[in-house]
Amino acid sequence: MPIVRDPLNPRLSMWHFLAFYLRFCREKANLSLTQCGEIMGVQRGTVSNFEAGRRRPQEDHMRALDKHYGTGWLFQLLLWFARMAHDPNWGKHLVKYEQETTLIKAYHGQVIPLALQTDEYTWAYVQAGTPKDFEAEMAERVARKNSFFSRGTEVEMWATIDESVLAREVGGSEVQKAQLEHLLAMADLPQVSLRIVPFKSGAHLGVDGSLQILSLGGRDIAYSGAQNGGRLIEMPGEVRELSVKFDRIGAKAASLEDSREIIKRYLESYE
Template identity: 70%
Template structure:
């Protein structure tokens, strides 16, 4: 006998409300998961994951379901609101997207991007954070970094950092020396592009904080860093804006080889 899954609490977030309502409409129409999948052109398991909040709907799926359920553009509008609203579970969803990514573009003005950090550097960042569960936080960050490294060249990485990242002695001279050496090694990998925005470039659009563009098979999503937590962005228009911002910051950055020379200069100071 199949397991009957309890519906999600629609008050948790707009994403849960949309998932809850999709299940309601399907059951009211008397459709099975398989039949609903046939309408959209996806597998039964994907419909199940969508109604369980594990799979984010796509625009064309909502178009087809709006037509099937005769709901005008209601589902398309709900998807838009879900993408625009704050999701309290955004961190878990970000991890899922990182696992599915085929490319990442990130800018950091304060610290080295997590994927390019050494263990000692990560530990120093965690110790300086506001988190109470330092061991748990360290374990989660290490797991994210390991997941990235394990995928190798399956993920194309473009990273841009401000020169201030190199100047800041995170963890002290020895930790920073190891981190700079690690950056030089990572920058030589064929699937990694690392560039530095030198102080001589002056003001640039990255002064407001870090950003990340995650490329998926069918679309891009973005993450914008901020104090007390960041924000996951799925609205195509806002993702494009952040992509343009990344490109404009990149214009200020030195080329890859020149960026390596900047890193080497900081490394020599610590030798």
């Protein structure tokens, strides 16, 4: 059967353009997928995924192509621009990376991290948003939560949240109470490390917004939250900067045990 490729629009994003150009250059050079894979040091199927936009190449792949085609820095520059430009499909790729990661480091200053939410808490935020289909949005978020816990201890989460998240009543008192109870239960899981940045810690870098660092085998990628979406970051230097920022926020956080006590204190207000 012929290979069926997802349609690519090189005008949609730099990632689509890069995938389109990879295939264009390979076919112009009369190279098979297998031959191109030998040049890049990957399997035939990986090249196919690069050209279909299903997977993203790395620096060493682009360096090998530049050397083979004699294109100087062209492919490496295209990769750089793709990583720096806005990607309308960032959400789809973030979900894919979440399914592959072995460690999630997450900071949130406005909301409890999705993986640690009750369904009722999640639904309250879905209804507060502006999706065209609330049910579809809810199903997508629940699927993301389930993908985390279905892997058990294979994936860890180091979550840091601001105390203001605990103070904000979401979905009513019963929903918030159940969420705080759930948060304590999640904190007892061996794969979850949960710390709270208390109000008394003062100013910290978390004021700039939420962030995630995802460990994927030999490399890390990052996600920076923002209004009307977010930004997926794959440039190693920028990922390291966000990782340092996460650590500096964590330096302001309470210990694991003290964080549990802070959650319990808020839970007592609902008794």
